[in-house]
Amino acid sequence: MIELTDLTKKFDDFTAVSRVTLSVAAGEILALLGPNGAGKTTTVRMVGAILRPTEGRAIVAGYDVATHPREVRRRVGFLTEHPGLYLRMRGREYLEFFGGLMGLEPQETERRAAALLDKLDMREAWDRRMGTYSKGMRQKMALVRALLHDPPVLLLDEPTSAMDPHSARLVREAIFRLRDNRRAIILCTHNLSEAEMLADRIAIIRRGRIVTCGTPAELKRRLLGPPVMELRLACSVDGVLGLVSNMVKVDEYGDQWLRYTTTDPQNTNPPLLQILASHRIPVLTLSEVPRSLEEVYLRVIEEA
């Protein structure tokens, strides 16, 4: 659905985005992470056919952004970094206006807008001037605007920023539904836990270049090493260390716990548990030590 090949954007002698190659399939969410000024917004602006690439190619929903920008814009829903609403307008007028620009009939606009506003718990704000909206409501209204024409491609720049937890959850659920409905979604965010929660794949961009890309698990494995397992016992580890050390390399241990690294948990953990059970050692839990995306992100940014 989205195919970027060596996409580059230069402003005078400044290269904002350099040779970005990515793809996002229908029904996939790609999170684009990176520090401020890394080139996230410029990249999505090129994908949304708002900016023209200096070099490289971007095919979006079957159209080249350089040769068919209008066709691309018809098929892209773009939630901009700032909601950018017309505060003197009412929500209804605003959506009618954007529906008109997208070529929707007024009745169709109203029907779709009502459905979307219902999902985001915004229906009661429909007839109010948008100047009276809270920050979160403005963000939700901007999201409705982006979804109004039912686009197959969505570019969401910080979709839940400024939202209260309840609203953020509603938006995340809406994003999941969109993925289930086979939309291709690029999500730009600084919220790493949200990226981990929502994204199928994560690309980290720095100084205009993609420095790494993969599923959250792949990135963790690639950058933080193999998974670390933690075994918690209902007894002391003293008598167990010898048993376990025969099978895996123990990294650290305490009174009733130990941690080991394994590159292949599926083949390592079951026999280990079998041996412990055969020696009647009471196991409380065996789980992977959680490693946050933040660690991955910081490692990548520091290394880059």
Place this chain on the structure above:
Amino acid sequence: MAAILPREKWAEIHTVHILVRREIRDTLRDWRIVTPIVILTLFFPALMSFIANLALDWVARYGAPIIGERIIPFLLMVVGFFPISFSLVIALETFVGEKERNSLEPLLATPLTDTQLYLGKMLAAMAPPLLAAYLGFGVYLGGLYFFEGWTPELELLVLMVLLTTAEGLVMVSASVVLSSQATSVRAANLLASFVIVPMALLLQGEALIMFYANYGALWWILLFLVVVDIVLVRMGVHLFNREELLGREIDELNLGAIWRTFKAHFVWKRWFFGRDVAQGPAWLKFLGTLCGLYLRELPTILRRSWLAFVLVGLSIAGAVLVGYDMASRYPLPTEALRLEEVSPAMFTALPKLGWLPRFTPWGIFSNNVRALVLAWLLAIFSFGTLAVALLMAPLAVVFFFAAQAARLGYDPALFLTAFVLPHGLFELPAAIIATALAVRLGAAFMSPPRGMTVGENWLRALAEFLKAFLALTLPLLALAAVVEVYVTPLIVVKAFGHW
């Protein structure tokens, strides 16, 4: 109607209509804009009408009704101008304000074309102030008719409506150009003086003309405004695009980048009839640089400036016509042009006329260089037009004298051959090349080629002007100056005078 335009075109016009409707609705919800417009539309014209009545009665009492007659059209112009001055404010607000409030990007993400956006915003900025101006005319004229029974001449009314519309369009289209260079309303307001000051001067000029009731001159001003409108709209269409709007997020003047871009145009491309001069001796490299410049680069620059050369050619034809016209209108007495009396001493005495340069190669050369540098500077601030005017003026004088000579029985071809041709062979091409490239430099703001910003295009035009000026114009002018001092007088005396 559907038969006139295809369905897609109607859809595009409808989209512009949606945009205009929203913008106007938004404007009319802003009391800071609506209140003054209402005052200027209803109260101010009524007041003007009242003042005009008083003035008419008062001047009639002192036997000077003509003053009153002249005040009425003047006030009509003022009544129209005041509301349209708001178009500037609305345009700056709608173009830059939207950028500043981040509401422009969602619009740019829609299938609207740049031209649709530009048109929609421009019409929306113009419509309320223009309607207010027309309504103001109605109130003012209605008051005058009701109290004095005064009705305007049709020509005056048409002229006022057209002038007001053209002025409104100038302000809006100029503000689009300014807006494209500004990232905040504050910066745009500072730049707005580039519109306000010339418009104020124009209004003063129009006021003077109205007191003389010289409506013919006002038609010329209207024509001038229409030309300015066309230039500004053309510039606006080029500048109002997504790249410029979103690419220009910092107002900072990056002198380093400007210098690097400019310097890049002075990387010499050596060429010497296919030989690899880069590996050759120093003299061959130098020869390669010269050949590259004169046989490759300069011809490319001249070819690229073909439209400017056409314009300069037309202006030369215009200068010929002006010279002949002036000669027929203001014939010189026979004794003023006695070519038989021309002698070498007359040429050496020329500098006694204060406005002529010293009759030496350096005097003539430096004078010509000064004139062309002045043309170049004026071109930058006048879209190239004043450079053309500076070339036309001396040519019109030359053809004025040629026509006078013909009228007095001399052969005009011989006159031109003797007085102009020897040094003109070098001076005229030099002046034409410099003027054409100055025109291109002045016009570089208007329409940068695709993929190039206004600044990049201007820097390229400046670099090409300098190259042509240094490599072609200066050598030709130097040669022309030597010929003018040492050869032309000999030929003139040989053709007409005595030793």
